Amino acid sequence: MPSDTAKELYLELLKKTILFEIWLEHEPGATVENRKQGLDWPMIAHSMIGRLRMDSLHQHMNSVLADNIEGDFIETGVWRGGACIFMRGFLKANGVEDRRVWVADSFEGLPAPDEARYPVDRGAIFHEQEFLKVSLSEVIKNFQRYDLLDDQVRFLKGWFEDTLPTAPIEKIAIARLDGDMYSSTMDSLTNLYPKVSVGGYVIIDDYSIGYCSAAVHDYRQAHNIEDPLIPIDTTGVYWRKTKP
Template sequence: MNNMTLIAEEDIAQGGYDPVLDMYVELMANCLTDMIYGGERPIIRRGQKVKFDAGKRAAGRDWPVVGHSMAGLKRLANCAYLTDRVLMDNIPGDIIETGVWKGGASAMMRGVLKARGITDRKVYLADSFEGLPPPNEEEFPADSGSRFHTRGRLRVGTDMVRKTFEAYNLMDDQVEFIVGWFKDTLHKLEVEQFALVRLDGDMYESTIQAIEALYPKLSTGGFLIVDDYGGIEACRTAIHDYRDEHGITDPIHKIDHTGVWWRKS
């Protein structure tokens, strides 16, 4: 399976394709999703054995018990591919993910930087590291009825995320944690430019707060990735509200059933 070609073959044809990096990305994606064991590892949820479904895991439609990402193979490959495009095209700025769970997608992006020998860019991991906030239904009615704040498995602390990076020998001073609710942290972030911004906040509130704070800092030619666009209506609404307000017409490219990206013109 060649993960890089799952993204956009016409773009890869423009240059920068590296078969060695491709092998690294494929191995990382299979490890991050815990597909490397091919279903041999027991899956236990709520005390019950759950049958491993390779199709669901590859598509990012289940939650790995011991894996480091629930994004699936295509979205992880997209993280790698767009990180590499940033480098090939010399787009200035750092990389940030807002909403990181166990850190798998961010680790993939840091891995590409390391594989390419890049030492002057950082990967920022922004998260409460306490799960998602209760819905503020008065200010953000699109989040009415949201139950994400009740899902304990979304509460992953910095220690566990740090262990993810350590497992792949990627924990160093090019990785920085931004701890707190997005409304309290992102607009205060003292970073001049980003080359790649990945949003994975699930809710309207988390998505709109992240894009409002970070999109103005996204370099021309940089990339914006949205993990939950296809799967969560509130997230999709936030994206289109922002695009409409700011007159953004850059084409949106589909990754899989839920992930999308566009390039800032």
Template sequence: MGSMHSGGGRGAGYHKMVVSFADRFAARFGYRLVEARDYPYVDDMPPEFHAIDRRVSPFTQTSVQRRAALYESLQYVLREGIPGDFVECGVWRGGSAMLAAMAMRHAGHLNRKIYLYDTYAGMPEPGSRDVDLHGEPARAKWEEGGWNHADLDDVRRNLARTRYPQENLVFAPGMVEETIPGVAPDTISVLRLDTDFYASTLHELRHLYPRLSPGGVLLIDDYGHFRGAKAAVDEYFSGRPPYMHRVDYTARLIVKG
């Protein structure tokens, strides 16, 4: 029996034509075709996650898989009583921090502080090691200006929407190399790193990972996307590499032993 693409000139061009027709047909009814492997399936998540996610997604660039992983990490540390505050390095408009605040508020845990480290003036100058997974230097994008700029007032307003106690929000503006460890909690339960580059990621790990409680969760946003961030993580854990769970193509999750 011949296959659909083996005869009569029905090769890649025929397949492309069929997909194009189907895509146009679906668009007439307000739908869009996507490849199954790219579908961010999180329908198994609880209703409260979806309610929170709808509110925070406009203020973050992370994937829904990463947002679900953050939510589940918070549920885990709260349920198991893992001590420590929530720390995020690389805040942008505050979406992930909003998710953390709303998840903790929903669970009735309002006593943990939320530490938010960012320049609040856009991405700092990248180094020579900061290239993406395709080998493109980050400097090219940085030189365009305005990369991930979100000012402190904007982030404060967004966090205020969560109604998390304002006295438990700690904003640390500036380069992390200058603010950490001068401003840092003694104990951390969830540590989220999202500053993209080699130098900042290595600095954060050196000073903050030792403060992460046993059983605490480390979330690394840029391990797969930026080679510099990956190099920093691999260097820090070179003596005894932990298991890293792959959240999506770029994010990794570690539970501290």
């Protein structure tokens, strides 16, 4: 087991690499503040969630280990895989072998709005944005670049409404939802929240997007969830589950 200092140095370097902070001057159009807040769409970096949300994820993972909260880690909507890569690096750095990282994405971009099921998504054009379409093979290759692809990483390829209901996940300690739309967020909450352990965290990456926040409020209201929503930065929020 590495020393605490060596572990923290590795995880800090992993964050800087995933976010491309070390070479930010070579990232077209990037600024320190935008990368901190996760407000830009990087041409090179393996994550667009920014430093504040990455640090928050780190804190949540430390918390579930310290408090022995049972369950795996999952992200729904992974783009180039950076946040999931950091999750796997965190588990490896801490010598954790009994948790998995679930990498859930269509790997084909976002779905077109299904206005019949989710009229809130009317007008959404995320499905037209080629920049958001990152293939499974590219995400796998990114894991390999960090030497973090192994049997503790599991991929769920397809639309959330198809993959999440039957995903062989028993318990979840960290659920990181990054689906932008009402449909993606609601499908994720509906299928995953019941598996989140008490003391586990639900992270909403895109709360500042109206489609997403509407789904969060509707789900929480329908299930009488009163745990406070805590802001992370200008975009993301989280809450910690306190009741079964």
